[in-house]
Amino acid sequence: MSRTLKVAVIGTGGISRTHMPGWSASPHTEVVAASDVYEPAVVKFGEDFNIGRVTTRAEEIIGDPDIDIVDICTPNMYHGELAIAALNAGKHVICEKPLAPTPAEIRRMIEARDRSGKLLMTAQHFRFRGSSKAMKAEIGTGVLGDIYHARSWMLRRYIAPTRPGFILKEHSGGGPTIDIGVHILDLTLWFMGNPEPVSVTGVARAELAHQPGMFTAWAGGNLIPPEYDVEDFAAAFVRFANGATLMLEVSWLLHHDTPGEDMQMWLYGTRAGCHWPKCEVYESNLATRQQYNKTLKLTADTMEPHALECVEFAQAIVDGAPSPVPAEQSLQVMTILDGIYRSQQTGGEVRL
Numbered sequence: 001m002s003r004t005l006k007v008a009v010i011g012t013g014g015i016s017r018t019h020m021p022g023w024s025a026s027p028h029t030e031v032v033a034a035s036d037v038y039e040p041a042v043v044k045f046g047e048d049f050n051i052g053r054v055t056t057r058a059e060e061i062i063g064d065p066d067i068d069i070v071d072i073c074t075p076n077m078y079h080g081e082l083a084i085a086a087l088n089a090g091k092h093v094i095c096e097k098p099l100a101p102t103p104a105e106i107r108r109m110i111e112a113r114d115r116s117g118k119l120l121m122t123a124q125h126f127r128f129r130g131s132s133k134a135m136k137a138e139i140g141t142g143v144l145g146d147i148y149h150a151r152s153w154m155l156r157r158y159i160a161p162t163r164p165g166f167i168l169k170e171h172s173g174g175g176p177t178i179d180i181g182v183h184i185l186d187l188t189l190w191f192m193g194n195p196e197p198v199s200v201t202g203v204a205r206a207e208l209a210h211q212p213g214m215f216t217a218w219a220g221g222n223l224i225p226p227e228y229d230v231e232d233f234a235a236a237f238v239r240f241a242n243g244a245t246l247m248l249e250v251s252w253l254l255h256h257d258t259p260g261e262d263m264q265m266w267l268y269g270t271r272a273g274c275h276w277p278k279c280e281v282y283e284s285n286l287a288t289r290q291q292y293n294k295t296l297k298l299t300a301d302t303m304e305p306h307a308l309e310c311v312e313f314a315q316a317i318v319d320g321a322p323s324p325v326p327a328e329q330s331l332q333v334m335t336i337l338d339g340i341y342r343s344q345q346t347g348g349e350v351r352l
């Protein structure tokens with residue numbers, strides 16, 4: 001049976017490969033084309049996934065009326081231009097995170113989406129983990145009461161990427177703040193019900209990256225390249241219109257106790273608190289003065305989240321449903337992250 005939606009992948013590096021099992025698993029999609037500015041990468045991708053049509057010219061596949069979905073997996077700075085071109089050509093667009101590295105560009109993408117009537121989704125794969133879905137559903141029961149504070153971090157002990165697409169601002173738009181901060185902040189705001197942010201105080205600095213001999217465990221161990229020009233650490237305090245607050249910490253290179261990556265979140269509400277990814281809820285009974293913890297029952301994930309996000313995106317298109325990750329929520333995330341960079345420059349609180 002022919003599948004209804006034809007997919008073209010643009011940017012055939014590391015992350016694009018994690019989307020492919022999703023396009024295969026969906027009953028609605030087949031990948032028919034791929035593009036990358038680096039010819040050997042797209043040729044190899046075509047061979048590995050048996051894709052008949054590969055090209056170094058993205059505009060060829062964006063202009064093809066037979067393509068229904070464009071899957072953008074390029075470095076951050078190229079997301080906006082490619083997504084707007086694809087939406088203008090009448091394609092649905094799923095785009096890797098961050099949707100774009102500035103709020104202004106995301107607004108332009110949303111305008112293009114609204115003109116086209118197509119779906120635009122950010123590939124925030126952490127939302128598609130079973131533990132995230134379970135925590136979101138639990139919070140949705142109102143168990144926490146009003147959430148008035150959150151604490152989140154995504155900290156890596158000496159795991160900085162070294163590819164230009166991540167460590168050069170001209171390609172990435174920023175360092176860990178927008179590379180991994182975008183993950184934990186998106187998840188935190190989603191759990192909080194996406195309250196409207198109103199101000200941020202933050203720092204975003206390179207504290208370790210330029211020390212002589214500084215290294216990363218990324219890809220087997222390398223020196224940090226001297227051309228590295230983004231921050232390696234950020235911290236922020238965010239206020240929301242509903243009175244809630246958030247403390248956020250992000251780093252690729254830190255003298256941290258936990259080896260590898262440490263990603264955690266606590267939410268504090270008027271009735272209970274919770275932790276993700278432990279998926280625990282902390283409650284009390286005021287009448288009996290007892291405190292107790294509840295651990296959510298999770299079932300094993302049957303599909304990797306990078307794949308599941310593609311399956312759910314295709315299903316939303318077929319069902320005529322909204323994007324599973326609304327671009328407006330990605331705009332909110334980037335407004336805060338951009339505010340951290342602006343606060344670093346001004347040295348004070350920034351109104352959003």
Ligand SMILES: NC(=O)c1ccc[n+]([C@@H]2O[C@H](COP(=O)([O-])OP(=O)(O)OC[C@H]3O[C@@H](n4cnc5c(N)ncnc54)[C@H](O)[C@@H]3O)[C@@H](O)[C@H]2O)c1
Pocket residue numbers: 010011012013014015016035036037038041058073074075076078096097098123125163165179
């Ligand atoms: N969700 C996640 O877990 C996750 C993980 C890693 C990366 N990412 C995101 O995915 C994107 C790509 O990251 P990656 O790790 O695959 O990088 P990568 O460097 O492995 O691959 C990027 C590819 O894009 C190509 N490219 C560059 N500019 C292009 C353009 N204008 N048109 C077409 N192709 C172009 C490069 O030649 C390269 O092959 C980034 O936005 C990154 O933030 C997401």
